[in-house]
Amino acid sequence: MSATAATNERAEEKHPLAAYLRVDRLPHIWCAGCGLGIVLGAFLRGMLESGLSPDKVAVVSGIGCTGRAAGYIKLDTFHTTHGRAIPFATGLKLANPELKVVVFSGDGDLAAIGGNHLIHAGRRNIDMTVLCVNNFTYGMTGGQFGPTTPSTARSTTSPAGNEEYPFNMPALAAASGAVYVARWTTAQVRQMERSITEALLKKGLSFVEVISPCPTYYGRMNQQPTGLDQMRYYRSNSVVRHGADPNEVGIGISGQIVTGKFIDVERPYLPRPKDESNDG
Amino acid sequence: MSGDEACAEGAISAGCRFFAGYPITPATEIAERMSDRLPEVGGTYIQMEDELASMAAILGASWGGVKAMTATSGPGFSLMMENIGLGVMLETPCVVVNVQRAGPSTGLPTMVGQGDMMQARWGSHGCYGIIAVCPSSPQEVYGLTIKAFNLSERFRLPVLVMTDGAVGHMYEKVVIPPVSKIHTVPRRRPDVPPGEYWPYEPDADLVPPMANTGEGYRFHVTGLTHDERGYPAMNAEAQDKLIRRLVEKVEQHHHEIIELEEDGIDGAEVVVCAYGITARVSMIAVERARREGIRVAMLRLVTVWPFPEERVREIAGQARAFVVPEINYGQVSLEVERCVGGMSRTLLVPHMGGTVHDPETILEAIRQAAK
Numbered sequence: 001m002s003a004t005a006a007t008n009e010r011a012e013e014k015h016p017l018a019a020y021l022r023v024d025r026l027p028h029i030w031c032a033g034c035g036l037g038i039v040l041g042a043f044l045r046g047m048l049e050s051g052l053s054p055d056k057v058a059v060v061s062g063i064g065c066t067g068r069a070a071g072y073i074k075l076d077t078f079h080t081t082h083g084r085a086i087p088f089a090t091g092l093k094l095a096n097p098e099l100k101v102v103v104f105s106g107d108g109d110l111a112a113i114g115g116n117h118l119i120h121a122g123r124r125n126i127d128m129t130v131l132c133v134n135n136f137t138y139g140m141t142g143g144q145f146g147p148t149t150p151s152t153a154r155s156t157t158s159p160a161g162n163e164e165y166p167f168n169m170p171a172l173a174a175a176s177g178a179v180y181v182a183r184w185t186t187a188q189v190r191q192m193e194r195s196i197t198e199a200l201l202k203k204g205l206s207f208v209e210v211i212s213p214c215p216t217y218y219g220r221m222n223q224q225p226t227g228l229d230q231m232r233y234y235r236s237n238s239v240v241r242h243g244a245d246p247n248e249v250g251i252g253i254s255g256q257i258v259t260g261k262f263i264d265v266e267r268p269y270l271p272r273p274k275d276e277s278n279d280g
Numbered sequence: 281m282s283g284d285e286a287c288a289e290g291a292i293s294a295g296c297r298f299f300a301g302y303p304i305t306p307a308t309e310i311a312e313r314m315s316d317r318l319p320e321v322g323g324t325y326i327q328m329e330d331e332l333a334s335m336a337a338i339l340g341a342s343w344g345g346v347k348a349m350t351a352t353s354g355p356g357f358s359l360m361m362e363n364i365g366l367g368v369m370l371e372t373p374c375v376v377v378n379v380q381r382a383g384p385s386t387g388l389p390t391m392v393g394q395g396d397m398m399q400a401r402w403g404s405h406g407c408y409g410i411i412a413v414c415p416s417s418p419q420e421v422y423g424l425t426i427k428a429f430n431l432s433e434r435f436r437l438p439v440l441v442m443t444d445g446a447v448g449h450m451y452e453k454v455v456i457p458p459v460s461k462i463h464t465v466p467r468r469r470p471d472v473p474p475g476e477y478w479p480y481e482p483d484a485d486l487v488p489p490m491a492n493t494g495e496g497y498r499f500h501v502t503g504l505t506h507d508e509r510g511y512p513a514m515n516a517e518a519q520d521k522l523i524r525r526l527v528e529k530v531e532q533h534h535h536e537i538i539e540l541e542e543d544g545i546d547g548a549e550v551v552v553c554a555y556g557i558t559a560r561v562s563m564i565a566v567e568r569a570r571r572e573g574i575r576v577a578m579l580r581l582v583t584v585w586p587f588p589e590e591r592v593r594e595i596a597g598q599a600r601a602f603v604v605p606e607i608n609y610g611q612v613s614l615e616v617e618r619c620v621g622g623m624s625r626t627l628l629v630p631h632m633g634g635t636v637h638d639p640e641t642i643l644e645a646i647r648q649a650a651k
Contacts, residue, residue: 022500022511025511054498055494055495055496055498056494058494060340070500070502071500071502071511071512073500074498075498076493076494076497076498076499077498077499077500077501078340078343078370078500078501078502079500079501079502079503079504079512080336080339080362080366080503081336081362081365081366081503083332083361084333084336084363084366086333087300087328087329087333087334087336087337087340088337088339088340088588089340090300090326090328090333090336090337090340090342091298091300091326091336091337091338091339091341091342091343091344091348092341092343092344093339093340093343093344093492094298094324094326094337094341094344094589095297095298095340095341095344095346095348096344096345096346096347096492096493096494098494099344099494116329116330116333117329117332120328120329120333164632176537196398225477270326270606271324278566
C-alpha cells in the first residue's frame, strides 16, 4: 500500500478532528519531522475547548510552510499574500466584529516581510489571535536565514553562520502592545493547547509563539538532523517561566528556551465594543 | 465640493461601509471625508500603516461581507499592486481610487499626472482582466465611484477609479440624488447550502457567487492557482482554466462595462481621444478647431479598461487620424494605435505632468492630423 493510500485510509477512520480538517486535501505537503501538524492539532483542540462557534472562527495565513495551514483547516480560511495576513485579518475583523479571527503563519511571514503589520496590530490591540510558528528559517524556499535565525546558525544563505541578530518575538509582540504573549515548543502540546484556548478568549491582540522543528533545513544544517533530535532538544532545554520578562527570553543557537505565559494584561482594543465602555 | 470629496460621497451612496487608507497627496481628502462620514452610517474607517496594509485590509473587509474602498496616489498605488493581484485571484469586490499625480517615484506630489494608466492595466504580476474608469469632473467622480462599486460586485474584482490631481482638487457643484434614485448592485449570493458550495464554481456568465465569512460555508480561498473548490491546483491545466476565466469574465462583458462619450463622430476626419481632465482640456481645442472648419470629433473614454477596442476600430475605418493627448509620454495612445491597426494615423500629444495641456498644443496636433 502506498503512503498516500495509507494516509487516506486513516483519515476515513474518523479522526476526532476530521470535521475541522479538509480531509480531501490530505496528505499535506509538510516534511516528515515538521512540527506543523502538532501545532495544527493543538490549534483545533484549543479552538474546540474555547467553546467558540467554529462557524464564527476564520483563519488567515500568509505564505510559507505555515501559510499552508489555512488550506487544511475546515473553517472559513484564507491563504493570502506574503506578510499580509495581519492587515487582511484586520479588515475582516473590523468589517465583521462577531468573527474570531486567527492569523496562523510563520516567523518569516510575520517578523520579516510582515513585521511592520505585526507591530501595528499590537499598537492598535486588534482583537485577534496571532499564532506564530517559529522554525528559525525560511523552509518553503529551501532553508535561508531569516529574522528569527539565531546568530551563528548555518543556513543556505549563511553558509559560514548567521552574522545577524534575531528578533525575540515575545519581546517584540509585548513591546508593540499585545495583551497576551506566550511561547511554547512543539514538545509542550498540552500547554500550547491551553494557551491557544486562552488566547482565543482574550480580548485584544493575543500572540502565541510556537517553537517548531524544521529538520529538513534548520535542524540538518545545525546538528539536529531529525525531527526527533529537535524534539529531544526542546524537551531537555525548555524551561517554563510564567510571567518572565519578555526581554529576557531571547533564543540562541544553543542553551535554554524559556517558555510560558509572559504577558496577560487588559488594554482597550479594536474594534471598540458597541455597548460597553472599553477603558481597559 | 471637490472631486475627492465627491468620491467619498459616491462611495457612501454606493453602500461602502469600510475604508482603509494611508495619507497621500492628492488623495488625502477622500480619507478625511470617509473618516467623518463612515461613523455616521455605521461604517468603519481605519488608517493603516501603509498602502500594502490598506489594500489587504479592504480585501479582508470585503470577505467580511462589507463594501470596501481605499484611495491613494502613485507611490501608494505601486504598493497596492501586490494585493490588487490577490483581489483579482480571490475574486474580491472592492474599489481602489488613484488620484494620479506626476511620477515616477515621489515625482510632483501635489500636481496632476496621468502616468499610471498602464500600471492600472498591468501593474500586478501575471495575466488578468481589470476594470478602470476615468472621471473628468467632481460630478462624474461621484457617479463613477458608484458605478465602480456596482461593477466590482457584478464581476467580483477590484475596480479602479483612475482620477487625477486636477479633478481631485477641483471644486464644482455636485448633485447628489435621493437614495431612491441611486442604483446599487448587491453581492451575488450562493443559492446552495453550506457543504455544497464551491467558492469558484462560476455561473454561466463566468462569475461565481460569493459567500461571506461567518455564514457557515467554511470555504477556503487562496492566492495560489486553484480549482472550483478553491483548493490549490499546481498544474498547467488548472492555470489555463482559471486565468482564461479571470480574463474572459471581463472581456466577454465589455458591452455591459464600457462607457464612452462621443461628439461629432459621424463625418469627422479627425478624432480626439482623451480621458479624465485631459478630455476637458481637449474640448477647448476641439471647439477652436471646428471654428477653423476642421471636422473634428471627441471620443471621451469614461472606461479605459477594458479598452473600447471595437468602437475605436469602427471609427478608424472612417476617420483619417486619432489625436491622443495624455499627461504621460504615451500610454493609452499605444492602445489606440494598436486598435486602429494602420487604418488611420495616431498622433500622441504627450505632456509630462505638473499642469494640464495647453489647449494650443492639442489644437496644433488637430491641425497636423487634418492635413
